[in-house]
Amino acid sequence: MAATDVVVDVRDTWMSFAGNRPGEPIHVLERIGFQVRHGEFVCIVGPSGCGKSTLLNVLGGFIEETRGSVLVEGAPVKGPDPGRIFVFQENGVFPWLTVEQNVGFGLWQRPAAERAERVAHYVRMVGLNGFERAYPRELSGGMRQRVEIARALAAEARMLFMDEPFGALDFLTRLKMRADLVRIWQAERKTILFVTHDIEEAVQLADRVLVMTRRPATIQAEVTVDLPRPRDLDARGYLDCRDRIFALMGMDAHQSGVVVSR
Amino acid sequence: MSEQQPGKTAWFDWRAVALPAATAVVLLAAWHFGVVASGSDLFPKPHEVLAGIVELLQRGLLLKYVVASLFRVTWGFGLAVLIGVPLGLLLGWFRPAFLAINPLIQALRPISPIAWIPVAILWFGIADTAPVFLIFLASVFPITTSSMAAVQNMQLVYLRAAQNFGVRGLPLFRRVIFPAALPQILTGLRIALGVAWLVVVAAEMIAVNSGLGYLIIDARNAGKRYDLVVAGMVMIGLIGLVLDGLVRRLERCDEVRWGHGRN
Incomplete structure (x- = not known):
């Protein structure tokens, strides 16, 4: 890959937190290294609690690595940046603002007309038209998550860091949101880093899947998903890819019964 | 998908009127027959208190005293x-400021405003300033403490989201920290207003010659008019009820309702 293409460059990065006992830190990330190219869709999968979210929070600038080198868009991460919007696992929608005020939150520097137009566009995209004036407490969990995704997209960030954004959604909404996200990504060519514990989700979405180990987490493999979109979930290539990741995470997809045979 | 229409709660619940009315009737009856049974000729029966209130109204004192008390509370509480x-x-928000000042606040807070009365008279004389100062003192600490706790308890995800969109400095306060803290601030205001109303009466018993607190002390001293004493107490209670209801109404605004329980 051409060096200028690389927008995320993580090298030999370690992360530990102070534990309950002094002198016994909890090691979360070890020797993490990977690169992401401009416009790439990369999923990070791993067992729950392994440190996927921690890694994403380091990239987002919310926490600082213990040691290592984390370059995003050519510079060390100094903090959160409006060009790189984070979609939070726990709901980050502001409960004191309406749906449209939330979606327009990142657009305060734009002229009012443009703001209104973008808000309307993204509210429609996530299927919340009719709920523009509703407050988050009046929405279901899935609808709130869609508000947050619309808010991130409306801000026109160059990169999206998504931390299990569809985890709280029901099955059908999740499928629809995945398809929408791929469509948006293809249209707007943002770089997306997407953390999930759902292997199927990763293979449906990503160009490349980083597979992490248990804590202290390292990246044990990178699986390239070289399949046309929209993904055919019955295609040989899709199933091979999925089963390979299951195997990497220590499970035989068919024998353990985690996969319903089609 | 569980789509919900924006919620509408019933705006009128007849039980919210009927049940407290029933309580009042029972208590008034118990009061009346209690006084009759005791044979006291000093302690007033409910209808005598009502007559006392009517008398105060006719003499123009009731409105004057209520306004005087509310005026002091408005100033003291408003400043607080x-x-x-x-x-x-x-x-x-600023931890060094918290470390420097919080112990002082927590040390001043438990000192009853009543204990400040001599100091207030010394500093301000017996003009309106003294009770206003006492009300200020009584309400400023709960307000400060609840506003402080509200910011400290704010969910980190709101802060991170705001920072992510490049919001910092004063706009961060205005757009995120303040609205996130507002539900808990309002709860603090409600508690503080109750305390302020408690204190105005106590302050007026000592420092001034108008207001509901003065009415009570004056009625007792000038002729053992216990009907007027209790009339004053009833008015204090009723106004306290109205003040609390007003702040509760604020708590139902859309901007803060998310922070108050089950919505």
């Missing part, structure tokens, strides 16, 4: 809000 809310937000 103007100083307490920004101070609390600052202390909640």
Whole structure:
């Protein structure tokens, strides 16, 4: 890959937190290294609690690595940046603002007309038209998550860091949101880093899947998903890819019964 | 998908009127027959208190005293809000300021406003300033403390989301920290207003010659008019009820309703 293409460059990065006992830190990330190219869709999968979210929070600038080198868009991460919007696992929608005020939150520097137009566009995209004036407490969990995704997209960030954004959604909404996200990504060519514990989700979405180990987490493999979109979930290539990741995470997809045979 | 229409709660619940009315009837009856049974000719029966209220109305004193008390509360409480809310937000946000000032606040807070009365008279004489100062003192600490705690308890995800969109400095306070803290601030205001109303009466018993607190002491001293004493107490209670209801109404606004329980 051409060096200028690389927008995320993580090298030999370690992360530990102070534990309950002094002198016994909890090691979360070890020797993490990977690169992401401009416009790439990369999923990070791993067992729950392994440190996927921690890694994403380091990239987002919310926490600082213990040691290592984390370059995003050519510079060390100094903090959160409006060009790189984070979609939070726990709901980050502001409960004191309406749906449209939330979606327009990142657009305060734009002229009012443009703001209104973008808000309307993204509210429609996530299927919340009719709920523009509703407050988050009046929405279901899935609808709130869609508000947050619309808010991130409306801000026109160059990169999206998504931390299990569809985890709280029901099955059908999740499928629809995945398809929408791929469509948006293809249209707007943002770089997306997407953390999930759902292997199927990763293979449906990503160009490349980083597979992490248990804590202290390292990246044990990178699986390239070289399949046309929209993904055919019955295609040989899709199933091979999925089963390979299951195997990497220590499970035989068919024998353990985690996969319903089609 | 579980789509819900924006919720509408019944705006009128007849039980909210009928049940407290029933309680009042029972208590008034118990009061009346209790006084009759005791044979006291000093302690008033409910209808005598009502007559006392009517008498105060006719003499033009009731409105005058209520206005005088509310005037003092408005000033003392208003100043406490103007100083307490920004101070609390600052202390909640800047940890060094919290470390420097919080112990002082927590040491001053348990001192009863009544204990300040001699000091207030010394500093301000017996003009309106003394009770206003006492009310300010009584309400500024709960307001500061609740505003401070509200910022400290704010969910980290709101802060991170705001920072992510490049919001910092004063806009961060205005657009995120303040609205996130507002439900808990309002709860603090409600508690503080109750305390303020408690204190105005106590302050008026000593420092001034108008207001509902003065009415009670004056009625007792000038002729053992216990009907007027209890009339004063009833008015204090009723106005306290109205004040609390007003703040509760604020708590139902859309901007803060998310922070108050089950919505």
